[in-house]
Amino acid sequence: MKILIVEDDTNIIEILRVALSEKYYLVEVATDGKKGLEQALATAYDLIVLDVSLSIIDGISICQQLRNQGCCIPILLLTEKDNIAKTITGLDAGADDYVLEPFNLEELLARIRALLRRGMISTTPIIQFGALLLDPRCGQISYQGKILPLTAKEYALLELLLRNSQRIFSQSSLLDHLWSLNEIPSENTVRAHIKSLRSKLRKAGAKADLIETVYGFGYRLNTKELEIGNVQPKIMGTEKPIHSIKADEESDDRLLPTTDSAIEQRIKSQLAGVWERYQDKYSDRLAIIKQAVKYLLENRLTEDLRQQAQQQAHTLAGSLGTFGFDNATCLCQNIETILKSTETLGQTQAEQIQMLLLELQKILEQNPTLIPPQSDVQATYLNQEYRLLIVDDDLELAQQVAAEATIAGIETVVAESISAARLAIAHSRPDVVLLDLCFPQSPEDGFTLLAELTALHPPIPVLVFTSQDSFTERVKVARMGGKGFLQKPVFPSEIMEAIATILQQSNTSSAKLLIVDDDPQILDILHTILQPWGFTLTLLDDPQNFWDTLEEFIPDMLILDLEMPNFSGIDLCQVVRNDPHWSNLPILFLSAHRDTQIVQRVFAAGADDYVTKPIVEPELLARVLCRLERSQIIRKFAEIDALTGITNRRKSAQELTRLLHLAERQNQPFYFAVLDLDRFKYINDQYGHDAGDQVLSQLGKLLKQSFRQEDVVARWGGEEFVIGLYGITQQQVVKRLNHLLDSLRCLEFTTSNQENFTVTISAGVAEYPKDGHDVQTLYRAADAALYQAKAAGRDQIFLSAMN
Incomplete structure (x- = not known):
């Protein structure tokens, strides 16, 4: 299948080229509308992927011209999220489908498959020609049940012949169908591929040359094969996918067994490489926008530079989301909107763009989310110990799910009946329950237990999975408080993903809340309402002690009374919002006032929510949980390193500075450690970057x-990590680090090729105030000690020589 991509963003081109090539599609590219139209008219393509916003000739005009000239090639439009008018115009112009940018790669590939199916004679996937069988859904061709080890080009050649079994293809025709314009193969290349295909078919058992040479014309499938298979050529459905085999294009000897999931993982891995290669280009695009802001502040912004900056913002909005930077898309769209404004740009707009660029820079410091950690599910659990109760009489499925959960570090109990589940819950309360609704051998069904679990205080989250799938039952589960609904049959991995989501949501109940109210009775009421939900509470009745309590307790959320002596809740809120470290902390106000002006003052001061007294328990809980969940999502993107699950450099620098100030005020010790994986480059070179990522992910968990929770643990880049420890002795620091080194030595890592290896780590430690009074000087001292540890043989800890 040959696909033409007409797109002017080189990053999106590379993303599509990687993804489509992995699926055996032949890809050609045009980087402007004029070239795209010329190629579309000159070459027979199976599909055109067409950007709407193109230079020289736009995508809609291309669509109209192709349709006016009788071209029936399926066209898939790529269009901006907020440009529905253009999308409608494009569909009216003859496009077959569209995808919004930034696009979800899986959705895009699915739409491409759908359009290609529409262009075929039949929509059913499997083609059989005698004993030869093509299953394009899993990318395999077999002969008499034996899978043929084909290269991508051999696969495409044989697929073309199978789809056109009555047609003779000349060598030049095969070159047109199977090689792109950028490739310059000779007719000898065709003959070499035909020869290789015949050889592989004979090895699989074909007694005659299945690919027949028609002298003077070209090649076609040999109809004698139909006699061997004793069937007519046909296209049919498939029973189940099996492993496919794919080899490197240039060598038949480098064979790689491939499943659909392996292909998807390889696509993600290659896209991560695309991000690394094009990261500098994104920086260049941002530099143009920054230059435009600088000139705007200096009142010398030209119209040309303004348009350039607008175009760069538009391009970034279209492609960053594809790499996993979803929040970045929104920010870039806002920048584009400001720059597109017909109003005269001034100081206010420049400051707005500066703020958006600052947020954008923070997001881009994170790793894109194309490649999940070694285990998606495992990374979601934040390294806590969880208990899962599986209630199902299908023991085989229950044990499969239990095995997946154990790998993810979740303690699992299986109960075959409702009564057994009650006993298990009485013995040990689970964090989540996986519940089947159907128990034919019992007078009770799953709904009975669901009602009991959701009526608890606090309720136990329940994920329902069942072979029944009526809408009435779905509604009933939702009304009773179920957190998820899955229909059997379902893969254990899908179940674990749903469980991961539920556990992530339930993490909000372990948050730390600082409540400030001068009324002891209100504090007691709030304690009674919130404490059973697992929140860690600090209750403060004197706002004069607020700041010290805030820095020592480090809450995840503030609940403030509006009116208090000395300092009002608004005073406290404004102080928090003025400090960069606490500016994003969720703040909820309590007040008996319902006056509109007071409510406006509260929100103007920076409040996130407002609850009126007397307190209604369900309302308060709903607002607290909702605000915490949103805060966690924002914090995850802004502060957490995606691969290791620990704090990133930017956030940790703030935390370390705060602990240093606290150590100074409280006259407490503080230690700063720098850790570095030994010979990490060798691990990447020897075992591959996937193995390196596995090591980094596991080290983050360790x-x-x-x-401790109050310690600062962060990844500062590559294989370098830092730790800040407050209020602890030197002996305790060394003991904890040695324990880490021992634990890491015991771990054995396994590559995809079943090679086993172990890793070690070295560390350097500096002490405040002996080795420095700020993060930078402490880092230098600890880094010097780290290099001493490396020089002394690695896998050890050195204290700063200044100690």
Whole structure:
């Protein structure tokens, strides 16, 4: 299948080229509308992927011209999210489908498959020609049940012949169908591929040359094969996908067994490489926008530079989301909107763009989310110990799910009946329950237990999975408080993903809340309402002690009374919002006032929510949980390193500075450690970057296990990590670090090729105030000690020589 991509964004081109090539599609590219139209008219393509906003000739005009000239090639439009008018115009012009930018790669590939199916004679996927069988859904061709080890080009050649079994293809025709314009193969290349295909078919058992040479004309399938298979050529449905085999294009010897999931993983891996290669180009695009802001502040912004900056913002909005930077898309669209404004740009707009660029820079410091950690599910659990109760009489499925949960570090109990589930819950309360609704051998069904679990205080989250799938039952589960609904049959991995989502949501109940109210009775009421939900509470009745309590407790949310002596809730809120470290902390106000002006003052001061007294328990809980969940999502993108699950450099620098100030005020010790994986480049070179990512992910989990919640644990880049420890002795620091080194030595990593290896880590430690009074000087001292540890043989800890 040959696909033409008409797109002017080189990053999107590379993304599509990687993804489509992995699916055996032949890809050609045009980087402007004029070239795209010329190629579309000159070459027979199976599909055109067409950007709406193109230079020289736009996508809609291309669509109209192709349709006016009788071209029936399916066209898929790529269009901006907020440009529905253009989308409608494009469909009216003859486009077959569209995808909004930034696009979801899986959705885009699915739409491409759908359009290609529409262009075929039949929509059913499997083609059989005698004993030869093509299953394009899993990318395999077999002969008499034996899978043929084909290269991508051999696969495409044989597929073309199978789809056109009565047609003779000349060598030049095969070159046109199977090679792109950028490739310059000779007719000898065709003959070499035909020869290789015949050889592989004979090895699989074909007694005659299945690919027949028609002298003077070209090649076609040999109809004698139909006699061997004793059937007519046909296209049919498939029973089940099996493994496919794919080889490197240039060598038949480098064979790689491939499943659909492996292909998707490889696509993600290659896209991560695309991001690394084009990261500098994104920086260049941002530089143009920054230059435009600078000139705007200096009142010398030209119209040309303004348009350039607008175009760069538009391009970034279209492609960053594809790499996993969803929030970046929104920010870039806002920048584009400001620059597109017909109003005269001034100081206010420049400051708005500066703020958006600052947020954008923070997001781009994170790793894109194209490649999940070694286990998506495992990374979601934040390294806590969870208990899962599976209630199902299908023991085989229950045990499969239990095995997946154990790998993710979740303690699992299986109950075959409702009564057994009640006993298990009485013995140990689970964090989540996976519940089947149907128990034919019992007078009770799953709804009975669901009602009991959701009526608890606090309720236990329940994920329902059942073979029944009526809308009435779905509504009933939702009304009773179920957190999810899955229909059997379902893969254990899908179940674990749903469980991960539920556990992530339930993490909000372990948050730390600082409540400030001068009324002891209100504090007691709030304690009674919130404490059973698992929140860690600090109750403060004197606002004069607010700041010290805030810095020592480090809450996830503030609940403030509006009117208090000395300092009002608005005073406290404004102080928090003025400090960069606390400016994003969720703040909820309590007040008996319902006056509109007072409510406006509260929100103007920076409040996130407002609850009136007397307090209604369900309303308060709903607002607290909702605000915490949103805060967690924002914090995850802004502060957490995606691969290791620990704090990133920007956030940790703030935390370290705060602990240093606290150590100074409280006259407490503070230690700063720098850790570095030994010979990490060798691991990447020897075992591959996937193995390196596996090491980094596992080390992140070990670090979270080995240190206290109040310690700062962060990844500063590559294989370098830092730790800040407050209020602890030197002996305790060394003991904790040695424990980390011992734990890491015991871990054995396994590559995809079943090679086993172990890793070690070295560390350097500096002490405040002996080795420095700020993060930078402490880092230098600890880094010097780290290099001493490396020089001394690695896998050890060195204290700063200044100690």
